[in-house]
Amino acid sequence: MELQLGLSLPSTPIFPFKMLDLNSYGYELREGLGPFGINVNNNCGSCSSSCSSSSSGGADDGGGGTKKRRLLDEENRIVPKTLPLLFWTNQRPNDEDEPKDVDDHSSSAIFKNDGEGLVGWPPVKAWRKKVRRRVANVRAAVENSCGGRASSSTYVKVKMEGNAIARKIDISLHHSFESLTTTLMRMFDISDENGQKSFKLTYLDREGDWLLAEDVPWRTFIRSLKYIKLIRSRC
Amino acid sequence: MHKKMAFSFPDEVLEHVFSFIQSDKDRNAVSMVCKSWYEIERWCRRKVFVGNCYAVSPRMVIRRFPEFRSIELKGKPHFADFNLVPDGWGGYVFPWIAEMAGAYPWLEEIRLKRMVVTDESLELIAKSFKNFKVLVLSSCEGFSTDGLAAIAASCKNLKELDLRDCEVDDLSAHWLSHFPETYTSLVSLNISCLGSDEASFSALERLVRRCTNLKTLRLNRAVPLDKIANILRHAPQLVEFGTGTYTADVRPDVYSDLAGVFSSCKELKSLSGFWDVIPDYLPAIYPVCSKLTSLNLSYATIQSPDLIKLVSHCPNLQRLLVLDYIEDSGLEVLASSCKDLQELRVFPSDPFGAEPNVSLTEQGLVAVSLGCPKLQSVLYFCRRMSNEALVTIARSRPNFTRFRLCIIEPKTADYLTLEPLDVGFGAIVQYCKDLRRLSLSGLLTDRVFEYIGTYAKKLEMLSVAFAGDSDLGLHHVLSGCESLRKLEIRDCPFGDKALLANAAKLETMRSLWMSSCAVSFAACKLLGQKMPRLNVEVIDERGPPDSRPENCPVDKLYIYRSIAGPRFDMPPFVWTMDEDSGLRLS
Numbered sequence: 001m002e003l004q005l006g007l008s009l010p011s012t013p014i015f016p017f018k019m020l021d022l023n024s025y026g027y028e029l030r031e032g033l034g035p036f037g038i039n040v041n042n043n044c045g046s047c048s049s050s051c052s053s054s055s056s057g058g059a060d061d062g063g064g065g066t067k068k069r070r071l072l073d074e075e076n077r078i079v080p081k082t083l084p085l086l087f088w089t090n091q092r093p094n095d096e097d098e099p100k101d102v103d104d105h106s107s108s109a110i111f112k113n114d115g116e117g118l119v120g121w122p123p124v125k126a127w128r129k130k131v132r133r134r135v136a137n138v139r140a141a142v143e144n145s146c147g148g149r150a151s152s153s154t155y156v157k158v159k160m161e162g163n164a165i166a167r168k169i170d171i172s173l174h175h176s177f178e179s180l181t182t183t184l185m186r187m188f189d190i191s192d193e194n195g196q197k198s199f200k201l202t203y204l205d206r207e208g209d210w211l212l213a214e215d216v217p218w219r220t221f222i223r224s225l226k227y228i229k230l231i232r233s234r235c
Numbered sequence: 236m237h238k239k240m241a242f243s244f245p246d247e248v249l250e251h252v253f254s255f256i257q258s259d260k261d262r263n264a265v266s267m268v269c270k271s272w273y274e275i276e277r278w279c280r281r282k283v284f285v286g287n288c289y290a291v292s293p294r295m296v297i298r299r300f301p302e303f304r305s306i307e308l309k310g311k312p313h314f315a316d317f318n319l320v321p322d323g324w325g326g327y328v329f330p331w332i333a334e335m336a337g338a339y340p341w342l343e344e345i346r347l348k349r350m351v352v353t354d355e356s357l358e359l360i361a362k363s364f365k366n367f368k369v370l371v372l373s374s375c376e377g378f379s380t381d382g383l384a385a386i387a388a389s390c391k392n393l394k395e396l397d398l399r400d401c402e403v404d405d406l407s408a409h410w411l412s413h414f415p416e417t418y419t420s421l422v423s424l425n426i427s428c429l430g431s432d433e434a435s436f437s438a439l440e441r442l443v444r445r446c447t448n449l450k451t452l453r454l455n456r457a458v459p460l461d462k463i464a465n466i467l468r469h470a471p472q473l474v475e476f477g478t479g480t481y482t483a484d485v486r487p488d489v490y491s492d493l494a495g496v497f498s499s500c501k502e503l504k505s506l507s508g509f510w511d512v513i514p515d516y517l518p519a520i521y522p523v524c525s526k527l528t529s530l531n532l533s534y535a536t537i538q539s540p541d542l543i544k545l546v547s548h549c550p551n552l553q554r555l556l557v558l559d560y561i562e563d564s565g566l567e568v569l570a571s572s573c574k575d576l577q578e579l580r581v582f583p584s585d586p587f588g589a590e591p592n593v594s595l596t597e598q599g600l601v602a603v604s605l606g607c608p609k610l611q612s613v614l615y616f617c618r619r620m621s622n623e624a625l626v627t628i629a630r631s632r633p634n635f636t637r638f639r640l641c642i643i644e645p646k647t648a649d650y651l652t653l654e655p656l657d658v659g660f661g662a663i664v665q666y667c668k669d670l671r672r673l674s675l676s677g678l679l680t681d682r683v684f685e686y687i688g689t690y691a692k693k694l695e696m697l698s699v700a701f702a703g704d705s706d707l708g709l710h711h712v713l714s715g716c717e718s719l720r721k722l723e724i725r726d727c728p729f730g731d732k733a734l735l736a737n738a739a740k741l742e743t744m745r746s747l748w749m750s751s752c753a754v755s756f757a758a759c760k761l762l763g764q765k766m767p768r769l770n771v772e773v774i775d776e777r778g779p780p781d782s783r784p785e786n787c788p789v790d791k792l793y794i795y796r797s798i799a800g801p802r803f804d805m806p807p808f809v810w811t812m813d814e815d816s817g818l819r820l821s
Contacts, residue, residue, distance in 0.1 A: 085735035085765055088710060120317030120725070121700065122586045122616060122643050123674075125374075125400065173511065175430055176457040179480050186484060219405065219430075 160188045160199070160230040171225065176218060177201070184230060199230045250279045259284045278302060285309070286745050288326060288350065289770065292799040293334035305344035305369070306335070312748045312793055313698075314723055315349055316374065319750055319791070321776055323806040326350045329359075330804075336363035344369035351375070357382030361389035369395040379404035380429070387413035395423040397451075405430040408457075412438040416445070423451035427477050427508065430455070436462050444469040450502075453477030456510045461489050467496040476500070478508030481535075485515045498522035507531035507556075514541040524548035528575075531556040533582050539565045539593075547572050553609075554578040559595040559616065566599030570606025578612040579603055586616070586643060597624040600640075604628040612637040619650040620677055625659025629666040638663055639674035645701035645726075648678040655679055661686030664694070671718075674698040684708035688715020696721040706733040713737035723748040730788075731758035742768055746795035750774075754792055757785040762794070763812020770797045771812040772805070780810060 154172035167187055174180040181201060190199065201213040205224040213221055213228075253276055256262055266276040282305040283296060296306075310326025328350045335342055342364045352375045360367060367390045380403065386396065387410060412435055414421075421442065436458070443449060443466050450473060452466070458479025467473070483489060493516065497503075503523045512535045527549045532542065533556040542561045546552070552573040559581050561569070569576065581599070585592045597620045603610060604627070611634050620642050629635075649656055656677040664670060664687050671693055675683065679702035687694070688711035695718050703709070710733035712722065722744065730753035741747055741762075756773065759780070763771035773780050774791035801811040 085738045085761060086732055088714075088732070088736040118645070118726075120314065120319045121645065122583060122641055123317045123698075123700075124583065124586050124616075125316050175455075175480075176459070178457070178459045179482070179511065182459070182483060 156225060156228055158184065158187070158228040158230070161232050163188065169228070171222065177213060177221075184228075188230065198233050200233045202229050202231050203227060204229070246275050249275045253279055257282070281305060282344075283307070287795050287797070288328070288331065289799065289802050290745070290795060290797045293331045295799065297334060297338045301338075303339070304342060305346070306331075306342070307346040307348075308350060309348040310350035312723065312746060313349075313721070314725065314748055314750070319725065319748075321774065321806075321808060324774065324809060325802065325804055325806070327804060328352050329356045332356045332359050332363075336360075340364060341366055343367060344371075346371040346373070347375055348373040349375065351377040352382070353377050354379055354382035354385070358385040361385040364390075366392055368392055371395065371397040371399070372401050373397075373399045374401065376402035379406050380408070380410040381406060384410035384413040387411065387418075388415070391415075391418060392420055393418075394420055395451075396421070397423060397425040398428050399425060401428045403429055408435045409438070411435050411442060414438075414442055416441075418442075419445050420448065421446040422448050423475075424449070425451065425453040425477070426455050427453040428455065430457070436465075440465055440469065447472070449473065451475040453507060454479040456480050456508075459483065460493070460516065464489075464492045464496045467500060471496075471499045472502055473500055474502050475505040475507075475529075476503060477506070477531075479510065481509045481512040481516060483513075483516070485513070490516060490519060494519040494522065501526075503527070505529035505531075505554075509535040512537055517541060517545055520545075521548050525550065527552060529554040533558060533580070536560065536584065543568045549573065551575055556580040556582070558582050558584045559593045560584055561599075562594045563596055563599040563602065564594070566595075567602045567606075570602045574607060575609055576603070576607040577609050579607075579610065580614040581616060582614075583616040583643060591618045597621055600624070601627055604632040609634070611635055614639045614641075614674075616641045616643060618643050619647065620656060620659065621649045621651045622654065622656055622659035622662075623649075623651060625656065626662040629659075629662035633666045633668065635663070635667040636669050637672040638667065638670060639672065639698070640676055641674065642676040645676070646678045647676075655682070657683040657686065661690070664689075664691040669693055672696045675702055676700060680704050681708040681711070684711040688712055691716055693718050695719060697723070699724045699727055701726045703727045703729060706730050709733035710736060713740045719743075720745045722746075724750070724752060726751040728753055731755050734758060735761065738762060738766055738769075741794055742766065742796050744796065746793065748791075748793050750791040752792070753788045755786045756780040756783070756789050759789055759792060759812050760785075767813075768796055768798065770795055770801055773810045773812060774808060775810075776808045 154170050155168045156171045157166050158169050159166045169180075169183065169187065171180075174183065184201070202210055203213050203221065203225050204210055204227040206226060207224070210229070249272065253262075253265060256265060259282075262276060262280055266273045277299050278301060280300045281303055283300055283303045284307045285291060285296065286309050288308045288310050296303075308328065308331060310328070311320050311324060314320060315324070326349060328347055332345075336359055340363065343366055345360065345367075346369070350372075352372060357378055360370070362385075370386060370390075370393070375398075378401075383396075383398075383403075386393065408429075424442075439454075439458075440462075443452065449470050452470060452473055453475070454463070454466070454477055456479055458466075460479070460481055460483040463478055467476070497520050500523055504526060506520065506523070506527060506529070509532055512532075514537055517537070524545070525548065528551055530546075530549060530552060532545075535542075535558065538560050539562040542557065543565045546555070546561075546565065546569050550572055553575050554577060555569065555573070557565075557580070561581065566581075569579075581595070595617055597617060600613070600615050600617070601624050603613075610632055613635065614637075617640075620640065648654060649659070657680055660673075660675055660679070660683050664673070668690075670691055673687070673691065673694055673696070675698065681704045684703060684707070687697070691697075694716050697712065697716070697719065699722075706729055708727070709724070709729040712719070713733060714737055719740075724747075727749075729749065734749075734754060735758055759771050759773050762769065772793045772795075773789045774793060775789055777783075777790060780787075780789055801813050805811065
């Protein structure tokens with residue numbers, strides 16, 4: 001059971017090698033390369049035929065049965081099943097280690113279970129996260145001190161002129177003034193067309209100005225929105 | 236004594252024969268028969284597929300295939316979909332467009348997946364290819380509606396513009412008006428990913444009206460419900476339709492209008508969209524349900540009873556995408572109503588919630604597996620699983636080709652026995668002999684990988700997370716899975732040994748991704764040094780890997796075979812291990 005370091009083309013002779021110590025790769029490999037060493041400059045770049053012609057070593061294909069016929073298409077080259085940089089001993093590796101305890105969730109420092117959730121888990125695509133309504137998400141509705149949208153909260157306070165009770169709306173569910181207005185009308189029970197026409201959508205922006213929503217593009221509106229107010233149209 | 240070989244037909248004959256061979260695999264096989272077949276094949280290959288844009292350079296492709304009309308390129312690794320690949324990693328399409336612009340004025344089709352596409356690239360496409368017909372951008376980013384406007388304005392023969400799941404900078408919805416009034420060749424338009432405020436409805440309506448060959452139209456969320464009727468009225472020939480927002484005040488006139496236009500769409504086979512759907516308007520689509528083969532309700536936040544009603548109207552459904560609101564009860568109805576079902580995807584409505592918010596368990600998946608004889612592709616998010624269920628599923632549905640199960644909480648054991656789910660997934664790979672794609676989850680030891688290495692001989696893509704005990708697990712997969720092309724691993728205790736012992740295997744695969752595992756920087760350097768046909772990329776936002784001890788694990792590792800050598804467009808947090816990396820850091 002010899003260690004084989006045949007990383008070059010199959011026609012290059014492969015020879016036995018001693019077991020590598022994980023901690024001293026560079027030295028041991030260089031030692032063993034010799035004249036039959038791996039031609040690391042043999043970067044098979046442009047064309048498969050140039051690879052075969054520039055392979056070093058003789059016609060000797062004493063490769064221990066691992067030589068395969070050179071094929072034209074570089075991408076479909078058949079390589080021997082295992083050309084190890086390290087010989088697999090078939091023993092259970094890390095025998096000296098304790099088998100992992102099934103209950104031990106934090107056995108390794110590599111697990112990023114920092115309580116805040118793992119990056120990219122569950123594997124739901126980013127854009128899907130944006131459009132989904134968060135069902136039981138009371139947490140997202142926490143009002144922060146400035147009363148408007150902070151980075152984590154997408155809920156915005158909405159008031160209607162003449163109505164004492166303020167409501168809250170999840171602005172991330174809307175992508176147009178049309179859908180926002182429709183929802184607002186429903187929220188405040190303004191069902192008829194006349195009712196809809198008599199209200200104007202205004203908002204308080206980050207700079208503290210009250211602006212007419214219809215004057216700005218949706219993008220601008222979203223970015224600087226802090227409060228929404230429906231006011232009665234005077235015209 | 237010069238024997239003429241049996242296959243030395245005139246080139247034209249061979250070319251004609253080859254023209255019937257469309258698949259890349261077959262084309263590649265044909266090209267390897269002999270030198271003359273290689274030559275003939277390369278001159279007549281019309282569609283080129285490059286699974287990893289860094290595996291080969293544009294110039295190499297152009298040199299080998301001088302007359303292709305269609306190219307498909309893929310960029311970032313799959314885990315980029317889940318934010319595991321930092322922004323700026325790469326996957327830029329511009330160099331490809333620039334090379335092709337010069338060499339191929341007659342290029343007709345470009346299909347890109349997970350690539351960075353700039354407005355500059357789009358403008359170059361618009362300017363360079365006079366007969367440009369098809370642009371499909373799947374999960375791409377980096378461009379704005381300005382780039383789309385350039386395409387719309389210049390590509391007179393454009394047939395297909397498909398933006399799937401792209402991140403587009405929505406500067407103005409008026410890009411649609413850039414399609415000239417004389418332009419009528421549109422067959423397929425998918426703008427579902429566009430944010431777009433004030434979508435230019437009138438331009439859209441006019442476009443739909445004059446493009447009488449339009450077969451696929453997927454609108455974005457900004458298109459309100461009452462506008463859909465106007466659009467559909469002019470396109471009763473549509474085969475695939477995606478609505479915009481599917482909510483409005485409940486008004487009988489809007490409803491009957493909508494139901495009316497849907498009834499006139501006799502060819503409709505696929506529906507999607509349904510953002511913000513309210514149940515009241517759903518029956519409007521009942522007239523088309525009996526012909527539907529594909530239904531995407533993955534944005535439809537309606538509850539099980541309404542979903543059940545809808546699904547029961549669709550006996551010919553082959554493909555269903557739905558949120559877990561459908562619950563086990565809904566899946567049972569699906570299993571009894573939709574005997575033609577081939578693909579099912581159930582997405583989580585509340586993936587980050589600690590507690591289950593719906594009654595969807597392994598039972599739903601069991602029901603569908605038992606009831607739908609043609610089911611072959613599944614993506615299922617749930618919160619509990621058992622080996623018993625998985626064995627039942629495997630036994631009843633050996634025709635699975637794609638099985639992706641995501642148990643939301645990592646390392647969740649069999650809820651009945653508290654054991655790992657090794658046996659369950661083992662059954663899946665054992666019974667489903669044609670399995671090509673598998674995603675694992677739940678509590679798993681090295682044993683599941685032994686099963687996979689032993690049985691999953693046709694497996695091409697494997698996704699692993701929070702699984703395994705040791706390098707033995709990875710070794711089983713790399714040494715056993717003969718057809719493996721793509722392997723992506725996160726948060727598993729796999730280290731150097733298995734990787735190095737199976738180094739040559741990596742050249743037979745497209746790529747390997749390992750993040751938050753235990754592969755040391757030393758091993759990466761060695762691999763890069765000794766395997767010149769592999770690009771070994773270390774991705775680490777903490778800083779240069781040589782600022783830490785060599786035996787420190789790297790954060791992310793992406794290894795892919797390449798004949799183009801190391802790339803030069805890497806951001807500061809990516810290092811390629813090449814032959815000199817033993818001496819210096821690249």
